[in-house]
Amino acid sequence: MRNSVDLMETFWKEVWQTPGNVDAVDKFVAEDFVVTTGGRDIVGREAFKRWIREFQAQIRDLKFDIVHTFQSADGKLVSARFRISGLNNGLMGFPADQRLIEFTGNAIWHVGPQGRFVRNWVERSAFELFRDLQGISQVNDVFAVARQ
DSSP: OOOHHHHHHHHIIIIISSTTOGGGGGGTEEEEEEEEETTEEEESHHHHHHHHHHHHHTEEEEEEEEEEEEEOTTSSEEEEEEEEEEEESSGGGOOOOOOEEEEEEEEEEEEOTTSSEEEEEEEEOHHHHHHHHHTOOOTTOTTOOOBO
16 A cells, blocks of 8 residues: 555645646545545535535635644554635635635545545634634634634
8 A cells, every 4th residue: 555644645735735626636535435524424526526616715825734644554544634724715604805814624534445535534623713704713812713
């Protein structure tokens, strides 16, 4: 099995760090791929690509940084912390006010026997981001992740 960290980092570079290249997903995920995000399952490669397009459209000038990565000894599971920043273009249904936003997240990927991702679980600092978009957070608030 090839290095799962390399597989994940290449996926992120080609899909998330290369605007408009969502179809590159085809090289990395199984047809019946499932991602769980925000407590809901997105089933199938095409549904995953639609979700990515919708997500990316909500953050103008999206920047995706990989913070830490590691994999299990057998390479079947790979995990990473990431940071996303950009300008609010309607994220979470809020007005597209173009405020700077930044949030972090964690992703765990399951690599199948064919060397493609078959499952992914994603958690983001959505609560803190939601507070910022509501205008509740202050600059010195420990929950603040978006800046005006």
